[in-house]
Amino acid sequence: MSMPMTEPDALVRFGYEQAPAELLLQQPDVLAVIGFGASAALPSDPRVLRVGLEPVQASALEVWRGVAPVHSGRDGDLRWSSDGEHLFFAIEADEAAHGGIVAAAQYAYHTLTAFVSGGSTPHLLRLWNYLDAINLGDGDEERYRRFCDGRAQGMRAAAGTRYPAATAIGRQDGVRVLQVYGLAARNAGAAIENPRQVSAWRYPRQYGPTAPTFARGMRTSAAQLLISGTAAVVGHASRHEDDLDAQIEETLANLDSLLRQAAVPDAQLGAGSLLKAYVRDAADAAVLEAALRRRVPRLGGLLLLAGDICRRELLVEIDGSHHAAS
Numbered sequence: 001m002s003m004p005m006t007e008p009d010a011l012v013r014f015g016y017e018q019a020p021a022e023l024l025l026q027q028p029d030v031l032a033v034i035g036f037g038a039s040a041a042l043p044s045d046p047r048v049l050r051v052g053l054e055p056v057q058a059s060a061l062e063v064w065r066g067v068a069p070v071h072s073g074r075d076g077d078l079r080w081s082s083d084g085e086h087l088f089f090a091i092e093a094d095e096a097a098h099g100g101i102v103a104a105a106q107y108a109y110h111t112l113t114a115f116v117s118g119g120s121t122p123h124l125l126r127l128w129n130y131l132d133a134i135n136l137g138d139g140d141e142e143r144y145r146r147f148c149d150g151r152a153q154g155m156r157a158a159a160g161t162r163y164p165a166a167t168a169i170g171r172q173d174g175v176r177v178l179q180v181y182g183l184a185a186r187n188a189g190a191a192i193e194n195p196r197q198v199s200a201w202r203y204p205r206q207y208g209p210t211a212p213t214f215a216r217g218m219r220t221s222a223a224q225l226l227i228s229g230t231a232a233v234v235g236h237a238s239r240h241e242d243d244l245d246a247q248i249e250e251t252l253a254n255l256d257s258l259l260r261q262a263a264v265p266d267a268q269l270g271a272g273s274l275l276k277a278y279v280r281d282a283a284d285a286a287v288l289e290a291a292l293r294r295r296v297p298r299l300g301g302l303l304l305l306a307g308d309i310c311r312r313e314l315l316v317e318i319d320g321s322h323h324a325a326s
């Protein structure tokens with residue numbers, strides 16, 4: 001049997017949906033269902049992932065829809081689903097079982113890059129990384145920096161210097177299991193950098209021995225941009241320590257700049273934008289949401305999650321996707 005034909009830029013569609021996960025999983029185009037927090041009701045299925053970040057309000061499920069019927073499976077610790085054009089994959093690595101966060105990250109990245117590069121959807125587009133206690137440890141011992149070491153070692157062979165878009169956020173659940181999931185595709189994307197920011201892989205030594213290996217954004221087609229975790233970083237420096245409002249404004253300025261640089265049609269946050277906003281302190285969520293609703297009145301969707309940003313002075317980070325509003 002041959003795969004169904006798809007349009008050259010047939011895209012994964014992302015959405016936040018309220019339906020029960022069991023119903024969503026019966027739909028043939030569903031590539032992934034991601035639930036947030038300990039109480040999300042989720043069946044066991046290779047397409048389903050529970051992320052241990054607590055939603056700040058009643059939370060929807062994040063649903064990815066492909067362009068053709070989806071098949072799925074498991075391969076060791078990795079689970080995956082594919083519509084023939086796009087691959088969802090997820091891997092969870094217990095830190096103690098691997099001998100620490102460095103080895104767990106190395107294992108997760110080695111496993112996922114080997115799996116992805118060996119298949120018919122070999123181009124890594126987007127990765128999410130969630131780990132407990134991301135700011136624990138001082139200086140180069142900080143767990144985020146050590147995660148960056150292991151990630152770079154694990155992905156080196158496969159990714160070279162062409163990095164996917166990414167997010168790395170700290171869970172507050174005390175569970176020392178690294179969660180990594182992402183999207184790969186048959187067609188390569190175009191990595192986008194932000195003119196207001198130094199590329200993360202060029203960060204100077206002061207931020208750790210291994211610079212973070214991600215692109216600021218990934219255009220999957222002329223009309224869709226995947227937006228990496230974006231915070232109040234200008235150049236390579238964190239801005240507006242202890243000032244939530246100013247960090248939100250700086251983050252929005254960075255997002256505006258990234259969308260302009262990507263030159264997607266309708267390059268403004270709006271109805272075509274789906275955002276996840278992470279707040280270190282759940283009590284900051286109301287201020288963040290009010291600012292987002294004011295600045296982006298027709299926002300397509302918003303999930304507010306409690307999570308630690310990878311630099312301890314940062315209070316908020318936003319990621320998401322954007323496509324031309326139809």
Ligand code: 3EB
Pocket residue numbers: 129166167168200212213214228229230231233310311
């Ligand atoms: C920054 O601009 C904020 O290590 O994968 C954002 C997105 C950040 C991804 C990562 C880190 C990562 O450096 C932190």
